[in-house]
Amino acid sequence: xxxxxxxxxxxxxxxxxxxxxxxxxxxxxxxxxxxxxxxxxxxxxxxxxxxxxxxxxxxxxxxxxxxxxxxxxxxxxxxxxxxxxxxxxxxxxxxxxxxxxxxxxxxxxxxxxxxxxxxxxxxxxxxxxxxxxxxxxxxxxxxxxxxxxxxxxxxxxxxxxxxxxxxxxxxxxxxxxxxxxxxxxxxxxxxxxxxxxxxxxxxxxxxxxxxxxxxxxxxxxxxxxxxxxxxxxxxxxxxxxxxxxxxxxxxxxxxxxxxxxxxxxxxxxxxxxxxxxxxxxxxxxxxxxxxxxxxxxxxxxxxxxxxxxxxxxxxxxxxxxxxxxxxxxxxxxxxxxxxxxxxxxxxxxxxxxxxxxxxxxxxxxxxxxxxxxxxxxxxxxxxxx
Numbered sequence: 001x002x003x004x005x006x007x008x009x010x011x012x013x014x015x016x017x018x019x020x021x022x023x024x025x026x027x028x029x030x031x032x033x034x035x036x037x038x039x040x041x042x043x044x045x046x047x048x049x050x051x052x053x054x055x056x057x058x059x060x061x062x063x064x065x066x067x068x069x070x071x072x073x074x075x076x077x078x079x080x081x082x083x084x085x086x087x088x089x090x091x092x093x094x095x096x097x098x099x100x101x102x103x104x105x106x107x108x109x110x111x112x113x114x115x116x117x118x119x120x121x122x123x124x125x126x127x128x129x130x131x132x133x134x135x136x137x138x139x140x141x142x143x144x145x146x147x148x149x150x151x152x153x154x155x156x157x158x159x160x161x162x163x164x165x166x167x168x169x170x171x172x173x174x175x176x177x178x179x180x181x182x183x184x185x186x187x188x189x190x191x192x193x194x195x196x197x198x199x200x201x202x203x204x205x206x207x208x209x210x211x212x213x214x215x216x217x218x219x220x221x222x223x224x225x226x227x228x229x230x231x232x233x234x235x236x237x238x239x240x241x242x243x244x245x246x247x248x249x250x251x252x253x254x255x256x257x258x259x260x261x262x263x264x265x266x267x268x269x270x271x272x273x274x275x276x277x278x279x280x281x282x283x284x285x286x287x288x289x290x291x292x293x294x295x296x297x298x299x300x301x302x303x304x305x306x307x308x309x310x311x312x313x314x315x316x317x318x319x320x321x322x323x324x325x326x327x328x329x330x331x332x333x334x335x336x337x338x339x340x341x342x343x344x345x346x347x348x349x350x351x352x353x354x355x356x357x358x359x360x361x362x363x364x365x366x367x368x369x370x371x372x373x374x375x376x377x378x379x380x381x382x383x384x385x
Contacts (some may be wrong), residue, residue: 002026006369007317008208008317008318008319009317009318009319009354009357009362009366009369009370010319010356010357010359011319011320011321011356011358011359012179012185012186012321012356012357013359013361014186014190014359015249015253015359015361016190016242016245016246017249018247018288018363019153019245020241020242020245023241023242023245024241024242025066026241027238027241029236031137031186033236033237033238034234034236034293035213035234035235035236035237035240036237037237038237038240038241038244039057039234039235039236039237039240041240041244042057042191042235042240042241042243042244042247043055043056043057043196044262045244045247045248046196046198046247049171049173049247050171050173050174050198051171051174051175052265053174053198053199053200054198054199054201054202054204054205054339055100055198055199055205056196056197056199056205056208056209056212057191057194057195057196057240057243058194058196058197058212058233058234058235058241058345059193059195059233059235059236060182060184060193060194060195060233061089061091061160061180061181061184061187061192061194061195061196062092062093062182062185062220063091063093063195063233064181064182064195064196064197065089065090065130065156065158065180065206066093066096066097066125066182066198067197067211067212067233068178068179068181069093069094069097069099069128069156070198070207070211071080071178071204071207071208071211072124072127072128072154072156072177072178073127073154074094074097074099074127074128074154075097075098075099075127076098076099077098077100077125078098078099078100078125078126078127078128078174078224079099079100079101079102079123079125079126079127080100080101080102080127080128080129080130080156081102081103081104081113081118081121081122081128081129081130082094082096082101082102082103082104082113082130082131082132082158083103083104083106083112083113083124083131083132083134083161083345083346084103084105084106084326084327084328084343084346084350085106085111085112085113085132085134085324085327085349085350086132086158086324086327086372087135087160087323087324088324088330088332089325089326090132090158090327091103091327091333091367092131092332094130096115099127099235100125101333101384102121102123102126103119103328103338103342103346104118104123104307104342104343105117105344105345106122106343106345106346106349107345108345108348109134109136109282110137110139110282110350111137111281111282111294111349112132112133112134112137112139112337113131113132113136113139114345115139115140115143115144115147118144118147119147119151119266119311120241122151122153123363125321126153127153127154128151128152128153128154128155128156128381129144129147129154129155129156130155130157130158131144131155131157131158132158133157133160133161133162133172133287133360134160134161134295134323135161135167135281135290135291135293135294135323136161136162136164136165136188136288136289136290136291137162137281137282137284137287137288137372138159138162138166138167138172138262138287138288139163140164140348141167141175141176142167142168143253144184145176145177148177150281154177154178155176155177155178156177156178156179156180157176157177157180158171158180159172159173159179159180159181160180160182160184160185160187160195161182161188161291161292162289162291162299163182163183163187163188163189163250163289163290163313164189164253164254164289165179165187165287165289166286167287168287171263173198177200177261178197178199178200178204178338179195179197179198179199180195180196180198181195181196181198182194182195183195183196183239183243183246187249187291188250188253188254188257188289189243189246189249189250189253189292190242190243190246191235191239191240191242191243191246191347192239192242192349193239194235194239194240194243197321202266202307204336207228208257210227211228211230211231211233212230212231212233212234213230213231213232213233213234214226214230214232215227215228215229215230215232223295242366252288252360252364253290253360256360257289257290257358257360258285258290259364260290260364260367261285261288261290261293261314261358262285262360262372263364263367263368264280264293264356264358264370265280265283266372267367267368267370268280271371271374271375272375272379273295273371273374273375273378276298276300276301276302276379276382277298278295278297278298278374278380279295279296279298279310279352280295281293281294281295290358291350291358292323292332292355292358293324293355293356293358294353294354294355294356294357295353295354295356295374296348296349296352296353297309297352297353297354298352299351299352301380301383301384302378302383303381303382303383304377304381306322306351306352306354309354309377309381310322310354312373312377312381313373313374313377316369316373316376317369317373318356318357318369318370319357320354320355320357320371320374321354321355322353322354322355323353323355324350325350325351326343326346326347326349326350328342328343328346329347329350339340356370357370373385
């Protein structure tokens with residue numbers, strides 16, 4: 001099979017309803033299109049969702065991590081423990097504030113940082129831990145915060161993919177230290193581009209506001225001062241209006257994603273792919289928001305590369321993504337002394353993982369087609385195929 005008559009199925013497609021589109025039109029017509037009343041409303045509704053915690057919205061889920069590090073007092077020479085299995089921005093922001101990323105390997109089952117390796121990585125220079133919740137699955141939050149409190153460390157959660165996830169019935173973001181979430185176009189809730197930082201108190205929220213726009217504080221009609229070095233990270237009202245429309249559908253979006261993930265597991269139960277060694281993600285429907293459904297290919301049992309596998313999926317009308325290469329092997333991090341073999345579980349997963357289509361407009365028939373396509377490829381290109 002080399003071609004399909006089905007409509008092409010991308011690995012992600014945002015769902016934006018007509019009410020939200022009309023709301024954006026209204027914002028454009030209002031004359032107030034940069035940060036303003038829509039942004040304030042978005043922050044208020046986010047705060048309510050997270051149990052009343054202070055929230056500030058920003059123009060990306062990358063700057064929210066950087067600002068979280070700055071609020072935590074991270075400075076030149078500090079060490080931040082994180083995972084190499086994430087988008088490179090997680091480590092880049094650590095470098096941006098003058099700190100040093102310290103990686104620990106992943107748990108091959110959960111694919112998140114192995115918390116059993118955490119204490120051994122702590123040194124007198126360690127200032128914070130930055131866990132990442134890959135595909136929306138949180139780490140063991142009890143173990144994470146127990147270790148952090150024991151060693152008096154801050155936690156900046158890279159929860160970019162975990163909006164709508166939970167831990168033992170508590171929403172991610174409703175507890176913990178500093179939590180960064182993303183509203184990028186491929187996230188479960190989008191503002192096209194954007195992010196938010198959830199904080200502990202109003203003092204932190206005020207500092208985040210300053211960092212968001214050049215460190216400026218205004219008073220009265222004409223008073224202005226700058227007392228911290230800020231940047232240009234504000235979210236526009238156009239983007240905030242998209243985020244508001246999306247936020248009000250979060251529960252439906254999350255339930256639909258869980259339905260599709262269940263369909264994937266059902267379809268894979270008797271599949272040739274699993275029999276050939278395709279590794280599935282952990283089957284967690286209590287905590288994960290199912291931001292992504294990722295498989296790991298048994299490349300040692302297949303007569304094709306991952307790129308060739310993805311190309312053959314494309315000819316069958318199925319898009320696939322790579323999330324992520326192990327970031328310590330990028331040139332920027334090799335130049336800082338990282339090399340192959342340091343984090344073998346992350347390296348193996350980074351070479352073999354493929355992200356399958358998962359978005360709210362999909363049907364269970366689409367899921368069946370994806371799994372059938374994987375089966376055909378694994379059967380054709382398996383060593384016994």
